[in-house]
Amino acid sequence: MRRPWTSCGGGPGVSSIPMRWPASRRCSAPTETTMTDNDTADQHQAGQPRGPGVSGPDSSAPGQSGADSSAGTSALREELHALQVQATDPGNTAATRFLAYREAAYIALDLRDLKAAMEHALNCLVWARASGDGRSQVKAHVTLALAMMESYDDAGAQREFGVALTLAGAIADDRGVALVAINTSHFELERRNYHQATQPLLELLHSPSMGALLEPGAQQLWEIFHINFVVSASETLLAGTAGVSAAAHLPEIERQLAVSAALLAVRLEDRHTLNLLDTAALLDALTRHALWTGELTVARTLADEHVQLTSNADFPLLYGRALLDRSRVSAHIGDLENAILDAGRAVGYFHAAASELWEARSREQLAAIYARAGRYREAYETQQEVTRGVENLYRDYHQQRALVRQIAQQAREAEVRAEALAEAALRDPLTGAPNRTRAMQVLADLHTRARQDRPSAVALLDLDLFKRVNDTFGHLVGDAVLTGVTRLLSAELREQDLLARLGGEEFIVILPDVTAQQAETVCLQLRDSLQNASWETLAPGLITTGSFGVAVLDGGQDITSVLMNADRALYAAKAAGRNAVRVTAKHADITRKMQPYL
Incomplete structure (x- = not known):
């Protein structure tokens, strides 16, 4: 399961910024929303750190927190190389190659190698089709949707989510339906559409497919449902932007929010059994809930723990996002100096990680806090940096879209060739009749x-x-x-x-x-x-x-x-x-x- 993803909303004078943690299934720390496509027991647990000397959530000794685990980028690159070898081995089955390409796509997203992620996601779909397994094809379409979303291809991502949902319904794959609903919620959270993000989760809650989250092997998908609901509902209520048309849903949202938050609080009590990603996701979601309920002391305690947890991870992006989350809490409390300090440090970490999007978002939040503190010159200068960052993002976006189109075209041509070869194998070469x-x-x-x-x-x-x-x-x-x-x-x-x-x-x-x-x-x-x-x-x-x-x-x-x-x-x-x-x-x-x- 890929996660976590988060959004950093703002308090008074602080803009609400969706903060997405790295596209990591092993090492990223939780944030605004969790995204997943790995929902089966035979796959690695979402966010499970891997690498030499790293304990997974099931391997921690008693009393030892799996949250202490971390994985560096070098370990991920080694794992990516091993998966690429496995995926391209002609001796492996189609199902094995599908799984290897899917894992490779996620690791490439972790490493922000979007070109490789798109290539692996497309190959994942090709081999899922070759395997003939409908459930694998549902997962492959979700994987491709997530890769497209990371490449700013929203239309493509929505199309793939739609295909996945239609296929899951056609083959009665309830877990696949749940998978699509949870990731569609993530998609909306990434766009700061908080109320829209609650809708697929509410629909899932009232559908027969919700039962799939109670099946063996679906524990993590169940947990992610509640994490995403707490995040989306808390942000909806904090922002007060649900609108008149959605007013009828607010009582239901509040009721389910209380239930989901209580379940997550119980889960967090077992933090010694959790890995870094799971713990961070829970901390982030419960911090947002505490901001909604007005429990600012609780929110600050949770935010501090979140920062401490990610400070030892070998990923600047994770630590930067935790700092930005704590900056938001400090702004809510009125501690503007610490809010400025954390936001400024987050800018530095995002810059070091070459994450222009998050650097721009953190500068935007920093500018809002400067303005609230009456430091208007710094606010103006910081906002200018935001503008320059957005210009760079705009150029990168068009370059990325061109690259994605090229990769997609190559994949389509390869698939057409594969289909032609498969068709030829079933035809008589002389008459053209079936053989x-x-x-x-x-x-x-x-x-x-x-x-x-x-x-x-x-x-x-x-x-x-x-x-x-x-x-x-x-x-x-x-x-x-x-x-x-x-x-x-x-x-x-x-x-x-x-x-x-x-x-x-x-x-x-x-x-x-x-x-x-x-x-x-x-x-x-x-x-x-x-x-x-x-x-x-x-x-x-x-x-x-x-x-x-x-x-x-x-x-x-x-x-x-x-x-x-x-x-x-x-x-x-x-x-x-x-x-x-x-x-x-x-x-x-x-x-x-x-x-x-x-």
Whole structure:
């Protein structure tokens, strides 16, 4: 699960600034909102610090706080390299490569390497699709949405969230629905749309998908739901910007806020069992709640603990954001000197981390505090720095968008090539008809349907005396006839039917949802079309006929047995003088009440 993400709202005279902690699932400290896409027990816990000598949340000794753990950027780079090796190993399964690319995307976001993050997120989606697992595809779309959001592609992020939600609903993936709702809330929090951020959480709360958060392995997703709700609801109520149209929801928001905050307070009592990220997320959320309830002493204590917790982490961004949060609390209390001190230090840490966005936001908060303290010249000079920072961000934004578009185009081209290769593997290279592999895939699907009392029919077709065509007119003419027969018979079939070439002059006709009698009628029509076909322009005097053997796929026999029945019927058609249609004896007189063949 990716997290944490936070927002720094302001007290009187201090602008409300959404503060997002690093896109880290291992080492970032919590902030305004938590974002996640790793919600399964088989994945690393969100925010779990990793690296040599670092204890995870389950490995801390009794009495030792996992919050003391930290991970540096060098450790993350080593892990990223290892994941890239795993992701590109052709010997690994599609599922393994999907997981490796997803982890790599998150670490790249931790390291603020947005180009690499986007590449890994796109590859994550490619391999999730290759795995054929719908739940993995939901997670992959969420991963891509988060990477796009970090690259300032809001439209792209919203599109991917929408695709993920639609897919999760289609496959009844309740945990996937919850995953999308929680990350959509994060998306709105990042845009300072606090009330809008509560909406997907409230909708989830009243939906059947909320039960997924109580399932085994969903503890962290459950916790993140409550963290994001406390943050979004507290900021909504602090800002008083919900609007008239949202007034009806405020009582419900206040009730759920009290419940969620109480649950988080109980969770924080077990801080000795938590890692740095979990502890910081809880501290941040409860600090905001304390500001809303007016418990300023509690807010200051929590903010101090947050700063102390992150001061030992090898990430300037984490410490800078904790300082900025405490600056906000000091401004609420009226301790403007300490508010200025912490905001100024945060500027320095963000500058050292080359985070222009957070440097600009921290300067904006610092300017507001200067103004409130009556230090207008410093406020003016700081605001000028904000303007210059925003100009740099604007340039970076357009450069990033151009880079993202280039990466996305490369990924689309690669996916098109992959799809073309996959399609080619299921086609006969001479005639372009589906091949034996594709025919067996379709038969497997129809066999499953037949067990549910939805029988279908299969016919084997053999072009009569085709060797004479090759011997008399040559193999080039023979190849042209095979291609022409494929085109001719395919035009006679329905869209859901399939004509596949098995090899040589042998074909198979697959007719879903038809009886033996209907299949016999269809094959007689195909026989007539073959017999009446004109090949004068190709080889004057050439005549083609075909023999058909029909069997029914009714679920009572396996596919091999059904094909053997059709082959016996085909032999009977040839024995009857060729250019004939024969149905397996046991099905010859059977009719079923089904939809007519159209």
